Amino acid sequence: MTITLYAAPMSSAIPVVHAIEELEVPHHLVRLDLQAGDQHQAAFLALNPHGKVPTLVVEGTPMFEALAIIQWLGDRYGVERGLWPAADASERLEALSWSTWMYVSFGAAFKRWILARSTSDRVDGSPHPEGPAELAISELRGMVAIVDARLASRDHLVGDRFTLVDLIVANGMAYAAVAGVSTNGYDHVDRWLDSVRQRPAWKKAWTME
Numbered sequence: 254m255t256i257t258l259y260a261a262p263m264s265s266a267i268p269v270v271h272a273i274e275e276l277e278v279p280h281h282l283v284r285l286d287l288q289a290g291d292q293h294q295a296a297f298l299a300l301n302p303h304g305k306v307p308t309l310v311v312e313g314t315p316m317f318e319a320l321a322i323i324q325w326l327g328d329r330y331g332v333e334r335g336l337w338p339a340a341d342a343s344e345r346l347e348a349l350s351w352s353t354w355m356y357v358s359f360g361a362a363f364k365r366w367i368l369a370r371s372t373s374d375r376v377d378g379s380p381h382p383e384g385p386a387e388l389a390i391s392e393l394r395g396m397v398a399i400v401d402a403r404l405a406s407r408d409h410l411v412g413d414r415f416t417l418v419d420l421i422v423a424n425g426m427a428y429a430a431v432a433g434v435s436t437n438g439y440d441h442v443d444r445w446l447d448s449v450r451q452r453p454a455w456k457k458a459w460t461m462e
């Protein structure tokens with residue numbers, strides 16, 4: 254199977270690079286320079302009209318959206334490697350829920366927080382209401398607390414070993430943490446995040462070396 258991944262360092266492509274490394278999927282990696290505008294080139298827009306990374310091309314068929322890509326990788330390669338639950342396992346239901354929750358619910362609150370903060374930054378000189386940013390960060394912290402409670406009695410989000418669900422949620426939380434969504438005070442989350450960060454594939458994805 255011919256697979257090409259279009260990615261850029263420190264972008265939404267990180268979790269896909271991480272997943273492809275964990276799964277040891279043979280692939281060709283194309284690094285785009287987003288600052289230089291590689292994503293606006295006609296050849297790339299023909300693959301992904303949104304002009305975004307990650308984009309995965311599988312036997313000539315392009316895919317976009319990191320969550321869709323990782324769920325497909327899980328189905329195609331993860332089940333046989335024990336990194337994604339089988340379609341008829343009860344854990345598959347949990348895997349779809351937690352992974353979608355990270356991108357849809359946590360992701361939406363994160364975006365609201367980023368927007369609210371940058372709006373405040375743009376209003377130079379004059380006081381700006383902090384309400385929306387405070388609301389979003391408290392929602393995000395509440396979501397971290399829910400993950401913390403789940404991890405109080407288990408080492409992994411789904412099943413009893415590391416899966417792509419841990420990968421998706423840990424990458425999302427770590428990315429948010431870089432922007433300032435601290436996990437301080439949530440010790441179960443921090444222990445689990447540390448264990449995911451120790452994985453060799455994590456380093457490859459975060460440095461894209």
Ligand SMILES: N[C@@H](CCC(=O)N[C@@H](CS)C(=O)NCC(=O)O)C(=O)O
Nearest residue numbers: 264265292304305306307318319320
């Ligand atoms: N929801 C998308 C987000 C993709 C996205 O926004 N990618 C950014 C990098 S983090 C990008 O390619 N930006 C280039 C641009 O907008 O010009 C996903 O998860 O795949």
